[in-house]
Amino acid sequence: MPRSFHVFPDLVFLLTCIAAQLTLALWARRLVKPGWARAVLYVLTSACLVADAAGYLMLYARVFLHFSTPVVTWTQGVALMTGLCALGMAVLGAALRRVPFREDRREAFRTVSTAVLSTPALVIAFGILHRADFRLSEVRVPVRGLARDLDGLRLVQVTDIHLSPFLSEKQLERAIDMANETRAHVALVTGDLISRRGDPLDACLRQIGRLRAEAGVFGCMGNHEAYADVEDYTAAEAARRGVRFLRYQAALLRFGNAALNLAGVDYQPFHSLYLVGAERLLAPRCLNVLLSHQPDVFPVAAEQGWDLTIGGHTHGGQIGVEILHHNVSPARYYTPYVRGLYRIGSSAGYVSTGIGTVGLPVRLGAPPEVSLIRLCAT
Numbered sequence: 001m002p003r004s005f006h007v008f009p010d011l012v013f014l015l016t017c018i019a020a021q022l023t024l025a026l027w028a029r030r031l032v033k034p035g036w037a038r039a040v041l042y043v044l045t046s047a048c049l050v051a052d053a054a055g056y057l058m059l060y061a062r063v064f065l066h067f068s069t070p071v072v073t074w075t076q077g078v079a080l081m082t083g084l085c086a087l088g089m090a091v092l093g094a095a096l097r098r099v100p101f102r103e104d105r106r107e108a109f110r111t112v113s114t115a116v117l118s119t120p121a122l123v124i125a126f127g128i129l130h131r132a133d134f135r136l137s138e139v140r141v142p143v144r145g146l147a148r149d150l151d152g153l154r155l156v157q158v159t160d161i162h163l164s165p166f167l168s169e170k171q172l173e174r175a176i177d178m179a180n181e182t183r184a185h186v187a188l189v190t191g192d193l194i195s196r197r198g199d200p201l202d203a204c205l206r207q208i209g210r211l212r213a214e215a216g217v218f219g220c221m222g223n224h225e226a227y228a229d230v231e232d233y234t235a236a237e238a239a240r241r242g243v244r245f246l247r248y249q250a251a252l253l254r255f256g257n258a259a260l261n262l263a264g265v266d267y268q269p270f271h272s273l274y275l276v277g278a279e280r281l282l283a284p285r286c287l288n289v290l291l292s293h294q295p296d297v298f299p300v301a302a303e304q305g306w307d308l309t310i311g312g313h314t315h316g317g318q319i320g321v322e323i324l325h326h327n328v329s330p331a332r333y334y335t336p337y338v339r340g341l342y343r344i345g346s347s348a349g350y351v352s353t354g355i356g357t358v359g360l361p362v363r364l365g366a367p368p369e370v371s372l373i374r375l376c377a378t
Contacts, residue, residue, distance in 0.1 A: 022049075131361055132171045136178055137352070137369040143287065143307055144346045146377040149256030150287055156184035156213065157371040159293070159312030160192045160222070160354025163204040166361035172207045175355050178370045180212050186253065186260075187213035189243065190312045191222020191267065191293030193234065195358050201230060202237070209241030215253045217243045220264035220291040222313065224358075231266065246291060250281040259283070264291035270334060274300040282306070287375075295337040295351040302347035309349040310373070314338045316353030316366030339366065 022045070143150075156179045163172055179187060189211070193204040211217045219238065225231045235245040244251065246264025253260045261283035268274050274297040275290075282288050288307050295311035302309070316339035317331035331338045342349040352371040357363060 131357055131363040132167065132355075132368065133363075134171075134175050134178060134355055134368050134370060136182070136372060138372045138374065139341055139350060140374050140376050141308060141341065141348050141350065142376055142378040143348070144378050146287065146375060147258035148377070149258035150260060150375055151377045153186075153255065153260070153375045154182060154184040155186045155188055155289075155310070155373040155375070156182045156211075157188045157190060157310060157312075157350075157352050157373060158208065158211070158355065159188075159190040159352050159371075160315055160356050160358075161189075161204055161208075162192055162195045162199075162224070162354075162356030162358055163201075163207075164195045164199045164356070167356045169200065169203045169207060172204065172355070173210075175368075175370055176207050176210050180210070182370075182372050183214075184372065185214045185255065186262070187211040187217040188291060188310060189217065189219035189245075190291055190310060190352070191220055192224045192312070192354070192356070192358075193222070194228060194230075195224055195356075197228040197230065199228075201228075201234065205234070205237050205241060205243075208238065208243055211243065215255070215260075216251075218251060218262055218264065218291065219243055219245045220293055221245060221247065221266045222293040223267040223269075226267050248277065248281070250283065252283065252286070259286045261286040261288045262291070263289070265297075268292060268294040268297050270294070270296060275304060279304040295349065296335040298337050298342060298347075298349035299344060301349070302344040305347075307347060308373075308375075309347070310352075311337075311349070312352045312354045314351060314353075315357065315363075316351075318357060318359070318366050319362060319364045 158175060158179055161167065161172060161175075163169065189208050193208070194201050208217070208219075221231050221234070225234055231247070235247060238245055246262070247266055248264075250261055250263035253262055261281075263278070263281040265275060265278055274294075275292070278290070278301070281290075282305055288305065290301050290306040290309045292301070292309060292311045293313050295309075295313055297311075298309050314331040314335065314337070319330065337349060337351050339351050339353050342351070350371070350373055353366050353369050355368040355370065
């Protein structure tokens with residue numbers, strides 16, 4: 001079963017990296033004399049091409065599960081950094097070949113080459129250093145016809161934890177403390193507690209067991225619980241710690257004279273038939289809230305009649321760039337619902353960027369967050 005990536009854009013990126021690296025190697029070969037230096041060039045080029053192919057194959061669950069998280073992460077990191085560096089150098093080389101190469105340009109060329117080669121590494125290093133700078137994000141969700149006793153209700157969401165060598169239990173403890181400080185009415189955990197089998201799931205369950213909320217702590221499963229085949233174990237152990245994972249189940253929560261019907265579903269694979277049978281979990285004369293790790297289900301949830309859908313999964317793209325007031329990130333290849341609040345008619349959908357990382361341990365333009373959702377009447 002593939003992970004939540006599209007084959008086509010990833011394949012295009014792989015081929016682009018390979019083409020760029022081969023172009024750079026052929027160009028550099030002309031500058032390197034035969035001997036040990038050329039042999040090193042061949043070895044490095046071969047290693048980069050192997051990293052490209054391995055990083056691409058590790059996007060698939062059946063391959064991914066046989067390697068530790070650091071191996072997968074750094075293999076993909078090598079593929080990304082060498083691909084970006086080589087692509088930049090190849091473009092620069094092609095541009096310079098159009099201009100007569102004079103001696104007075106040599107120093108400028110060396111300066112530009114150094115900048116091109118070092119920039120991706122510096123940017124990624126910055127993203128690594130800031131990957132655990134958690135923030136509390138507050139969002140107001142207007143709900144048409146919201147009952148008076150639900151006006152101002154607070155839901156705190158922790159999602160995409162990915163407890164692993166790149167997120168320590170101490171860092172997760174800090175995020176849980178942040179969630180508890182909101183004094184929310186309901187606490188939500190929307191999947192991806194770990195990245196793979198062998199990650200410290202029990203430590204993650206111990207920390208989410210510390211969540212406190214007036215009406216309880218609820219959750220839904222993510223894709224990584226499915227890949228690691230730990231859904232049943234997670235549900236059972238979490239229940240022992242006071243966290244109820246809703247697996248095509250619903251819980252009716254009462255606040256004064258009003259009721260909130262909270263339901264959850266297991267991970268919905270991309271482009272499958274979403275939310276089959278979930279409409280049976282709807283409750284009349286209640287505010288109906290759906291927990292789905294996969295945010296791409298939102299249009300189907302709105303059509304079924306869910307007032308609010310809460311998810312994660314995308315990490316806000318994990319790496320994003322703001323261009324002309326539009327956030328550009330890899331996640332937009334897969335879904336238009338990347339981060340923040342969305343609306344379809346009277347239905348709302350909220351996607352949190354989560355707190356962890358997968359693949360590269362990097363956060364750029366998509367800071368990790370604990371989300372506080374406030375319901376308000378319109």
